[in-house]
Amino acid sequence: MPHVKYRSPSIAPAYTGRLSTDPIPSLRLPVEPMEPAAAYRFIHDELMLDGSSRLNLATFVTTWMDPEAEKLMAETFDKNMIDKDEYPATAAIESRCVSMVADLFHAENLRDDDAASAVGVSTVGSSEAVMLGGLALKWRWKQRVAARDGEDGWKKRTPNLVMGANVQVVWEKFCRYFEVEPRYLPMAEDRFVITPEQVVAAVDEDTIGVVGILGTTYTGELEPIAEICAALDTLERETGLDIPVHVDAASGGFVVPFLQPDLEWDFRLPRVASINVSGHKYGLTYPGIGFVVWRNADQLPEELVFRVNYLGGDMPTFTLNFSRPGNQVVAQYYNFLRLGRAGYTQVMQTLSETARWFSDQLVKSHHFEVISDGSQIPVVAFRLAAGAADSAGAADSAGGRADSAGGRADSAGGRGFNEFDVSTSLRSYGWQVPAYTMPDGAQDITVLRVVVREGFSADLARSLWADLQAVIEHLSEIKPGGYFTQEHFAH
Numbered sequence: 001m002p003h004v005k006y007r008s009p010s011i012a013p014a015y016t017g018r019l020s021t022d023p024i025p026s027l028r029l030p031v032e033p034m035e036p037a038a039a040y041r042f043i044h045d046e047l048m049l050d051g052s053s054r055l056n057l058a059t060f061v062t063t064w065m066d067p068e069a070e071k072l073m074a075e076t077f078d079k080n081m082i083d084k085d086e087y088p089a090t091a092a093i094e095s096r097c098v099s100m101v102a103d104l105f106h107a108e109n110l111r112d113d114d115a116a117s118a119v120g121v122s123t124v125g126s127s128e129a130v131m132l133g134g135l136a137l138k139w140r141w142k143q144r145v146a147a148r149d150g151e152d153g154w155k156k157r158t159p160n161l162v163m164g165a166n167v168q169v170v171w172e173k174f175c176r177y178f179e180v181e182p183r184y185l186p187m188a189e190d191r192f193v194i195t196p197e198q199v200v201a202a203v204d205e206d207t208i209g210v211v212g213i214l215g216t217t218y219t220g221e222l223e224p225i226a227e228i229c230a231a232l233d234t235l236e237r238e239t240g241l242d243i244p245v246h247v248d249a250a251s252g253g254f255v256v257p258f259l260q261p262d263l264e265w266d267f268r269l270p271r272v273a274s275i276n277v278s279g280h281k282y283g284l285t286y287p288g289i290g291f292v293v294w295r296n297a298d299q300l301p302e303e304l305v306f307r308v309n310y311l312g313g314d315m316p317t318f319t320l321n322f323s324r325p326g327n328q329v330v331a332q333y334y335n336f337l338r339l340g341r342a343g344y345t346q347v348m349q350t351l352s353e354t355a356r357w358f359s360d361q362l363v364k365s366h367h368f369e370v371i372s373d374g375s376q377i378p379v380v381a382f383r384l385a386a387g388a389a390d391s392a393g394a395a396d397s398a399g400g401r402a403d404s405a406g407g408r409a410d411s412a413g414g415r416g417f418n419e420f421d422v423s424t425s426l427r428s429y430g431w432q433v434p435a436y437t438m439p440d441g442a443q444d445i446t447v448l449r450v451v452v453r454e455g456f457s458a459d460l461a462r463s464l465w466a467d468l469q470a471v472i473e474h475l476s477e478i479k480p481g482g483y484f485t486q487e488h489f490a491h
């Protein structure tokens with residue numbers, strides 16, 4: 001269980017007089033200072049309880065970088081990204097990164113000699129990027145309504161955003177924070193992405209945009225963005241409704257361009273207005289770094305750009321955050337230079353191969369049903385196969401637990417254990433493999449998910465597979481009856 005609560009008002013050291021023997025308060029500032037080495041050891045030892053981030057297969061976030069990148073990050077912790085006049089080199093690096101991302105996604109009007117020709121910005125992860133992309137959609141909707149109904153016409157209307165129930169929680173936050181009606185499209189038991197037909201049926205004149213996901217958090221699948229755009233093109237020809245599309249490429253934006261360069265999902269589709277991507281996911285950079293880019297300057301309303309002059313010069317800003325360290329941007333730039341297109345392609349191909357190897361083992365075992373095999377992005381989503389164990393035997397071994405445990409035996413699907421049991425058991429081997437229920441429309445389905453990241457080697461994949469087999473064998477013997485039912489989900 002996570003060590004998140006403390007019953008003691010103090011923290012006791014473990015160093016028997018070598019550094020310190022006096023407890024310190026855990027919830028109040030200590031009265032006296034301590035030596036740097038002692039403070040380090042206090043904190044270092046507590047962080048050991050987190051376990052190894054490399055074995056956390058729930059997270060999409062990068063857990064390994066080159067030592068040279070770590071050195072650059074340490075050298076630039078103290079540089080404030082907002083102080084562009086004070087740190088012109090760091091500001092120039094940010095502009096180059098934005099240009100590279102915009103070029104990767106085929107933005108319009110890019111020039112080789114002018115970084116300002118790319119319309120976008122670096123952010124603290126994709127969550128901030130999503131907020132900015134959503135705000136631009138809302139402001140452009142306000143402009144459209146004002147042109148039709150007068151300057152204040154939008155105040156009498158309720159904007160809405162159409163998206164799947166499979167979106168990351170930040171989209172729910174955006175809608176609540178900025179007063180946009182979310183229109184969630186349900187999944188199905190055999191479909192975990194949205195369809196063009198669903199989109200067309202949900203949009204109207206107050207729709208600020210449609211969100212398509214390039215690599216869903218739940219399964220890693222790619223939504224049919226080109227088909228959605230085509231359906232909206234047809235709708236515009238028939239009704240005059242012009243609905244823009246924002247692509248949430250947080251997970252897939254640094255994968256698909258290298259694994260499937262001919263797949264059209266980005267600004268090659270005229271209806272795509274903006275794209276967000278996480279540098280700290282498959283951009284291979286430590287958290288937190290993200291980007292949002294727009295097709296052209298027309299897609300970013302001027303009202304969202306602010307100018308400040310109290311830092312030494314007049315500069316525009318259109319991020320939600322203000323001060324933040326420049327080291328994440330520097331680290332991302334290191335990766336861009338270090339890897340290039342060929343390097344990113346090699347990395348993604350290797351990760352995909354590892355994911356597909358693991359998926360193949362799942363299929364061969366007959367214990368699992370694979371939902372996504374890692375071929376789209378390096379994510380394997382799977383669940384226990386139906387009929388993997390004799391249901392009568394499982395029921396007998398459960399000893400009537402269904403009545404006493406609120407139906408836990410039923411949740412075990414007749415095999416005597418469920419996906420939550422598997423997830424919890426893997427933790428005893430050090431692995432964090434999340435189990436969670438699917439979104440609306442498929443909420444009766446429970447899924448396990450493995451995110452294959454750089455640093456998760458083929459050797460580690462083989463070790464995980466061996467440990468997973470041991471877990472299945474153990475659970476098949478003890479049949480806990482679906483004892484673990486906590487529905488946790490790691491974005």
